[in-house]
Amino acid sequence: xxxxxxxxxxxxxxxxxxxxxxxxxxxxxxxxxxxxxxxxxxxxxxxxxxxxxxxxxxxxxxxxxxxxxxxxxxxxxxxxxxxxxxxxxxxxxxxxxxxxxxxxxxxxxxxxxxxxxxxxxxxxxxxxxxxxxxxxxxxxxxxxxxxxxxxxxxxxxxxxxxxxxxxxxxxxxxxxxxxxxxxxxxxxxxxxxxxxxxxxxxxxxxxxxxxxxxxxxxxxxxxxxxxxxxxxxxxxxxxxxxxxxxxxxxxxxxxxxxxxxxxxxxxxxxxxxxxxxxxxxxxxxxxxxxxxxxxxxxxxxxxxxxxxxxxxxxxxxxxxxxxxxxxxxxxxxxxxxxxxxxx
Amino acid sequence: xxxxxxxxxxxxxxxxxxxxxxxxxxxxxxxxxxxxxxxxxxxxxxxxxxxxxxxxxxxxxxxxxxxxxxxxxxxxxxxxxxxxxxxxxxxxxxxxxxxxxxxxxxxxxxxxx
Numbered sequence: 001x002x003x004x005x006x007x008x009x010x011x012x013x014x015x016x017x018x019x020x021x022x023x024x025x026x027x028x029x030x031x032x033x034x035x036x037x038x039x040x041x042x043x044x045x046x047x048x049x050x051x052x053x054x055x056x057x058x059x060x061x062x063x064x065x066x067x068x069x070x071x072x073x074x075x076x077x078x079x080x081x082x083x084x085x086x087x088x089x090x091x092x093x094x095x096x097x098x099x100x101x102x103x104x105x106x107x108x109x110x111x112x113x114x115x116x117x118x119x120x121x122x123x124x125x126x127x128x129x130x131x132x133x134x135x136x137x138x139x140x141x142x143x144x145x146x147x148x149x150x151x152x153x154x155x156x157x158x159x160x161x162x163x164x165x166x167x168x169x170x171x172x173x174x175x176x177x178x179x180x181x182x183x184x185x186x187x188x189x190x191x192x193x194x195x196x197x198x199x200x201x202x203x204x205x206x207x208x209x210x211x212x213x214x215x216x217x218x219x220x221x222x223x224x225x226x227x228x229x230x231x232x233x234x235x236x237x238x239x240x241x242x243x244x245x246x247x248x249x250x251x252x253x254x255x256x257x258x259x260x261x262x263x264x265x266x267x268x269x270x271x272x273x274x275x276x277x278x279x280x281x282x283x284x285x286x287x288x289x290x291x292x293x294x295x296x297x298x299x300x301x302x303x304x305x306x307x308x309x310x311x312x313x314x315x316x317x318x319x320x321x322x323x324x325x326x327x328x329x330x331x332x333x334x335x336x337x338x339x340x341x342x343x
Numbered sequence: 344x345x346x347x348x349x350x351x352x353x354x355x356x357x358x359x360x361x362x363x364x365x366x367x368x369x370x371x372x373x374x375x376x377x378x379x380x381x382x383x384x385x386x387x388x389x390x391x392x393x394x395x396x397x398x399x400x401x402x403x404x405x406x407x408x409x410x411x412x413x414x415x416x417x418x419x420x421x422x423x424x425x426x427x428x429x430x431x432x433x434x435x436x437x438x439x440x441x442x443x444x445x446x447x448x449x450x451x452x453x454x455x456x
Contacts, residue, residue, distance in 0.1 A: 127450060
């Protein structure tokens with residue numbers, strides 16, 4: 001039997017006393033139930049009620065799952081204008097794996113008489129919309145200034161900072177650039193970057209596991225970036241969370257080192273899917289390892305068929321030219337686009 | 344644990360709409376979470392309880408609507424169901440699939456007073 005409204009397989013109404021809308025009160029007609037055994041019924045039901053209603057538009061489709069495993073659904077029209085706060089606990093067309101479909105039983109669902117009226121508010125907004133808003137601001141600012149921004153993501157220890165230091169050294173001042181370093185604690189990485197002569201700003205996220213667009217926006221303005229420059233953002237070493245947070249970058253670049261596992265792209269698919277380029281780092285160590293580089297690339301392409309891959313070694317310099325060429329091409333594009341948009 | 348940040352994002356959306364829609368208590372929050380959104384539902388529930396303490400959404404019930412993962416298979420030229428980002432097309436076995444649905448995470452509706 002439905003543990004809230006009292007209707008159950010084979011029963012024809014839900015008017016029973018088990019209805020837990022204590023003082024709650026509304027009447028809605030035209031419930032149509034179809035049970036798993038094929039029987040169907042219509043019913044109206046009514047409850048006492050002590051609060052006023054606001055019109056709610058449209059129809060709600062309800063889906064009931066009973067304890068005995070049978071289910072039924074029904075549509076009811078809200079044209080009569082109540083906002084019954086779902087205390088009668090018709091589940092909104094979704095059921096849960098654990099079988100609990102009624103949300104009206106707990107204290108949060110119980111209707112409190114005398115309180116202001118309950119109603120439904122449509123939100124329909126992405127949870128990350130705040131972050132995405134800041135990211136769009138960042139992206140707009142970067143585009144306006146012809147700045148090419150990369151968000152470097154990887155596990156801790158993949159060699160991100162070493163790769164950045166070597167890249168900055170190899171660019172040898174040919175491109176104006178700045179670095180934003182993200183770590184939970186310490187400014188060690190920013191210090192390593194500053195030792196190359198490049199401006200670097202450390203963001204310590206404290207307990208946070210990723211950079212977000214708001215933090216990066218503040219850092220961008222604090223760094224006073226040059227027009228037509230390169231911005232390298234080294235995210236917190238974490239292959240999970242940074243995947244979801246757009247910072248306003250042109251590309252995410254995933255760094256996978258060959259001392260990790262070939263199956264990392266499969267284990268952490270979100271990150272490899274979100275990235276446009278994968279740098280397979282520490283390739284100088286391949287002769288000493290059983291790591292299958294082709295398999296790692298194939299796995300990355302299973303998750304993201306379009307991902308570009310560069311095999312690289314910050315130590316031996318293998319692949320550095322291709323990586324730096326890719327950066328230069330991106331920078332040129334950012335500058336070109338700025339002059340087109342600025343015209 | 345980016346579910347903690349996501350839960351904070353949910354609370355921000357709730358607080359924003361409390362100002363515009365004028366309500367003082369949230370009883371139920373419906374989230375739509377795609378199967379491919381990279382969100383662990385249990386962790387989300389845990390974090391939601393933590394971040395909503397002493398807020399207008401304290402003790403609010405969190406209802407999660409899970410939406411299935413869908414992708415466009417370039418070979419089959421049709422939408423197929425996938426359960427993970429690394430899934431091949433269930434029909435032809437190709438990995439040339441582009442996710443088209445099931446990666447959303449949205450606050451859909453609130454029951455408020």
